[in-house]
Amino acid sequence: MYQTLNYSVSDAGVATILIDIPGSSANVMSVQFRDELASAISRVADDSSVKGAVISSAKSDFMAGGDLKQMMTLFDQGLNAEQALAVANQFKPLLRKMETSGKVFVAAINGPAMGGGFELALACHRRVVVDDAKLVLALPEVTLGLIPGAGGTQRLPRLIGIAKALPILLKGERLSPQKALELGLVEQLVSADTVLATASQLVLETTDPSQPWDRKGYSVPGGAGFMGPEPGATFNLAATSIARETSRNYPAPIALLTAVAHGTAVPMDAALHIESCQFAKLLMDPVARNMMRTLFVNKGELDKLVNRPQNVAPAELKTIGVVGAGLMGAGVAHVAALANFDVLMLDATEAQAEAGKQRLADGFTKLISRNRMSQDKADTILARITAVGDYARLADCDLVVEAVFEDRKVKSDVFAKLQAVLKPGAIIASNTSSLPITSLSEGLTAPENFIGLHFFSPVDRMALVEVIKGKQTSEATLAHALDFIKRLRKTPIIVNDARGFFTTRVISAYLHESMGMLAEGIKPALIDNAAKLAGFPVGPLSLIDEVTIEIGYNAMNQTKADLGADWVEPVGYKVQKRFVAELDRKGRRYGQGFYDYPDGKRQVWAGLADVYPQQDPQPNVEDVKNRLLLIQALEAARAFEEGVITDPAEGDVGAVLGIGFPSYTGGVFSLIDTLGIDRFVATCERLAQTYGERWQPSTWLKTRAASGERFYPLAV
CATH class of the missing domain: 3.90.226.10 (2-enoyl-CoA Hydratase; Chain A, domain 1)
Structure with missing residues (x-):
């Protein structure tokens, strides 16, 4: 019936x-x-x-x-x-x-x-x-x-x-x-x-078939x-x-x-x-539509590996290697052990690897003291992680994640040592956040087994993994890397190889725009507070200070060296150079950056106005918010045009889960569609007249705007 x-x-x-x-x-x-x-x-x-x-x-x-x-x-x-x-x-x-x-x-x-x-x-x-x-x-x-x-x-x-x-x-x-x-x-x-x-x-x-609220006197x-x-x-x-x-x-x-x-x-x-x-x-309200689409529907499809190559048998991964026992490496080891993998965590020496494992144990002890983890669970995770100092110990690993410094030479040395000991067919995955995967694989005899797996910090709490396909990455390697991520209970997005990939490109546009504003004479408090009002979890200048200005500056110098005459200087580079190379204010770790940190408390550096005279009057907070939001959406559109990201759903999920793009927007592509692509392009053209070429929409984007072509077709 x-x-x-x-x-x-x-x-x-x-x-x-x-x-x-x-x-x-x-x-x-x-x-x-x-x-x-x-x-x-x-x-x-x-x-x-x-x-x-x-x-x-x-x-x-x-x-x-x-x-x-x-x-x-x-x-x-x-x-x-x-x-x-x-x-x-x-x-x-x-x-x-x-x-x-x-x-x-x-x-x-x-x-x-x-x-x-x-x-x-x-x-x-x-x-x-x-x-x-x-x-x-x-x-x-x-x-x-x-x-x-x-x-x-x-x-x-x-x-x-x-x-x-x-x-x-x-x-x-x-x-x-x-x-x-x-x-x-x-x-x-x-x-x-x-x-x-x-x-x-x-x-x-x-005996009483009624609800309390339907009874007299409730x-x-x-x-x-x-x-x-x-x-x-x-x-x-x-x-x-x-x-x-x-x-x-x-x-x-x-x-x-x-x-x-x-x-x-x-x-x-x-x-x-x-x-x-x-x-x-x-x-x-479009907010509900955008959030449901990105955080439930699209994320749910990606969690099911909807874009996994279907003609590849499931991976049989048992032992995972991690090279690097620092914050990222230990984080990957943690989530892999939590997913019941046997993990070998390697560093320059076994003692350094043990120190990385001990930092994990110390973190677990704090969680246990706050009743956020049981002792049994901590013991089980740690028992699955073995600290090693010899590459030969990784010989039986099915997949190895490299998580060392963002330095091409250091990474290449790691890959050469891995290649010498790993069994045939083992996957090497780089946790690079910006270096092109294809170029990193150039010294390998089996580049088809090489892939990028960009984890986000802290690894145990961040849900996203950006999967980067090199030009020679095989379908089997991609499929098995996705199987690994599913075992970790994380959400993958797949991107094609390019410098900065997708998430790093988008957030870099945000960070550089904030430094460009600083150079224009906009107060750092206005920049950071406008970002939080726009829905970002932390202001961009505070974020740069936390990770250190030095890291971004060194990464940009690496890019400059790699690209040579093709390098285009981003708007924040001169600010980075001035603070790191001239003012020796490298970030919070050093006690001074865009802010000072007396007694651990953040306050605006008193000498900032001497370096960058401040505007009077300061711009409207809505204008600052829009610049910080729209510059990321514009960079995302460029990545889509270039084929780095091919699915707006993956771009939106990646932006929200990976770099904290405000979830009420639904993500970078949902933001453009919600504003209206014609209005978005017109706004960018107006901003380009004031702030420079970085705001200029491409001919491709203007053509889409003229025809009203959305990133998400309307559901009818």
Whole structure:
């Protein structure tokens, strides 16, 4: 009778509704599922022989929520307010009917319940969950530019109070079964083989088939709306925190706060309407579309290795080598060991390699002291890492990651030593952030086994790996490198070989533009604060100081030497040279850079105005923000034109995950499309008249603008 669920009734009169969306590994809400669930709920409500129902899943997950792929396309289709409100109300009447049907519904949560799936469980009268540490319950919609749209903003605070609910909603916090039990969101933790039986027994034991908020005299725990000192203080604190953390670039947190504040002050039916109105507004906003597309749909496809060569058998990688026991090398060793690889970490001497491993151990000790890691987990990771000082020890490695200084000669020496000891077919991967892969492979007898794997620091926390194909990199090497990254649970983007690849080119444009502004006489505080207001996690000048001005200067000198007469001086080079070679202010590590650091605190260098006289008046903060955003998008467009990046989805995911490009934009290419490519090009042409040739769009880009060709075709 049903295609998306299974319906049965026991001899005791308990109906069991098992969700099982066909053709999908996960249960995702759809119109067909909604209609069939509505039919099943009506059967339970109308059949006097049925005492109540258990809702569970026939799959390993409970339910993943709404179909974000489909929802993502609605903005492109020109959704109006009435249509958006209809989408927002798709499941609300159904869930409201369920909880007011006069029959008991118990959620038997046998796997992850995310988004709409968790909202379905919250609408049930009681909940039991399998006691599995890997099982999570969450309402992550805000992290994707939306808010819960099936009553989650109203039922969660009504169950546990506003003060406890808001952090879960605003951060998309992933709750373990134990945490959910402690909060009072579920009633029991049970084993997987008893979850249905336990839920069925709860149906039979429950005498009042109503929700607390539908009973006379109910009040929200701790107070509701803006009334009372506790909720008032909570909302004020949340609003302040949202403004500070998002610079008001993200509409979803404010919409959520509004829905909770106003919704909890009124009866449930009116509250659900308030949630729907806020949800509909977000659905009509490009921010939600951009975030869903980049952070969920496109990232999800890349995590599945959608661009992996399909004709290559899966890799059988067991032992991984890492050359270099510094910050990057130790980080790669850490994540490889965490992924159950045996890891050999090599440095110039075994003692230096041991020192790198000890730094990892010291870091783990700090995490353990903060209850962020168990001792057993730390011991397991460290046991898989062996510190070595002899290249011959790497002979049986299947893949070796080179993570030494960004110096062509040093790297070439490493590759020569690796080539002499590695078994045939072993992959050599360079962690270079800018040096062309093809030229680095020139001394190798098997360049087809050479590839670039650009990790980002800190490796254990950064999700992206930029995979660089050299001209001779084989399809098998690419496929097996992607298999390695998937084992690490990181997201790969594939780029073609070119100096700086994709991410380094884009962020370099940002950093050089900021140094160019400094030379123009714009105050460093304005530059850095404008960047944070634009959504960057840290200001560019502060970032350069942290990694040291010296590193960028040395890298640029390497580029200058490599390119010779073809080198084009970037706008920030003279600033780098002046601070490093003339002023000896190399960055925070040296105690002085663009800023001074008395007692570890950052403050503007008092002598800066003597070096670069400051403008009066200073430019508008919006102009500074736009320059920092748009210069990166322009450089990304150039990389696309040159074939370095061939898929805007990979470019957007790479920009957001790898270099901290503001996620509300969806990434560099989404930013261009959202602004409108014609408007983007016109703005760049205007900036070129004031700031120079680096802002001049190419003929190719102007041609696209003239024809209105987007990087992402409109979904129709």
